[in-house]
Amino acid sequence: MERVFNFSAGPSMLPLEVLEKAQKEFVCYSSCGMSVMEMSHRSKMFEDIISRAESSLRDLMKIPSNYKVLFLQGGGSLQFSMIPLNLMNKNKKADYVITGQWAKKAAQEAARYGNVNIVASSEDTTFDRIPQLDPSKFDPEADYFYITLNNTIYGTRYTKLPDTGDVPLVGDMSSSILAEEVDITKFGLLFAGAQKNIGPAGVTIVIVREDLLGNAMEFTPTMLKYDIHAKENSLYNTPPTFGIYFAGLVFDWVKEQGGIAQLQKINEYKAGLIYDFLDESKLFRGTVVKEHRSLMNIPFVLPTEELNARFIKEAEAKGLVNLKGHRTVGGMRASIYNAMPVEGVKALVELMKKFEMENR
Numbered sequence: 001m002e003r004v005f006n007f008s009a010g011p012s013m014l015p016l017e018v019l020e021k022a023q024k025e026f027v028c029y030s031s032c033g034m035s036v037m038e039m040s041h042r043s044k045m046f047e048d049i050i051s052r053a054e055s056s057l058r059d060l061m062k063i064p065s066n067y068k069v070l071f072l073q074g075g076g077s078l079q080f081s082m083i084p085l086n087l088m089n090k091n092k093k094a095d096y097v098i099t100g101q102w103a104k105k106a107a108q109e110a111a112r113y114g115n116v117n118i119v120a121s122s123e124d125t126t127f128d129r130i131p132q133l134d135p136s137k138f139d140p141e142a143d144y145f146y147i148t149l150n151n152t153i154y155g156t157r158y159t160k161l162p163d164t165g166d167v168p169l170v171g172d173m174s175s176s177i178l179a180e181e182v183d184i185t186k187f188g189l190l191f192a193g194a195q196k197n198i199g200p201a202g203v204t205i206v207i208v209r210e211d212l213l214g215n216a217m218e219f220t221p222t223m224l225k226y227d228i229h230a231k232e233n234s235l236y237n238t239p240p241t242f243g244i245y246f247a248g249l250v251f252d253w254v255k256e257q258g259g260i261a262q263l264q265k266i267n268e269y270k271a272g273l274i275y276d277f278l279d280e281s282k283l284f285r286g287t288v289v290k291e292h293r294s295l296m297n298i299p300f301v302l303p304t305e306e307l308n309a310r311f312i313k314e315a316e317a318k319g320l321v322n323l324k325g326h327r328t329v330g331g332m333r334a335s336i337y338n339a340m341p342v343e344g345v346k347a348l349v350e351l352m353k354k355f356e357m358e359n360r
């Protein structure tokens, strides 16, 4: 069977070369007589796998040596709890910017442990933008300041980071990690679930500045303490070994593509193909304000539900799948992560053009 162009928001498309490499090594890794899944996480072989994955990620993202890289479990969503449990430790206060469902869930979880100050929200316009941030609303005593860098559901992203002074900036980059460059030094902590741009679901990457470790709330479960995982190099207990191995292969692939800066250029080109069409179209309409458009997730709508449904069906017949939008936005959403080839995006734009001709 032919592979399709999969526009799913997550889990999402992975590079074919990486899938094939993993397939080749699936039964017997590096002549060791067993699969990565079957080897001890304490073995020399696996230690090499995890330390290589970490050093590749450090190179790719230019992670300074005073930051720890952790490979954890529990998805992006467990970070919504781990962040307040570990970092809301001085004044029990944190600032949150609400730019979508994920930020909202993160803020709700944090509110169970301390005071959450909602600095701004774009909920009243269905999260079609990053709201204007008024620094006079920032709490200088906040233990951290929380943002979602790329809003997967609504298709927005920060193009400029807030200046939070001495308050550590915490960022959810689940749907933009490895897709565009970020200056790690602007952050106290960054995290991402793997299933959008890195590999199979089950691994969560946390990048955290060392000085923020070690002051978790008294009742924090051991498994939820960053410092425990940092001290044990992510081997406190059995980590998601296969996912970490796979992530390492994806990091190698990103290097082969020329690194994050190069991928960002390609991502800008791919997203530009769709946005340019949407800007000219008289039938299709993007749902996000121009200056905050995501490079990864592009929601768009047709004038009626009937047309939306017909477009999704026609796309599916052409091998362009999972284009249905999130229920809160409706219409379509094209998620075009690193692994979506330019041909996939071109095929989508071609179909949109054809659909417009036929339905004017």
Ligand SMILES: *Cc1c(COP(=O)(O)O)cnc(C)c1O
Pocket: 010, 074, 075, 076, 077, 078, 102, 148, 150, 151, 152, 172, 173, 174, 175, 193, 196
């Ligand atoms: C997908 C996603 C999450 C949730 O990830 P899980 O691994 O399903 O918990 C959180 N934040 C963002 C921005 C996401 O895209």
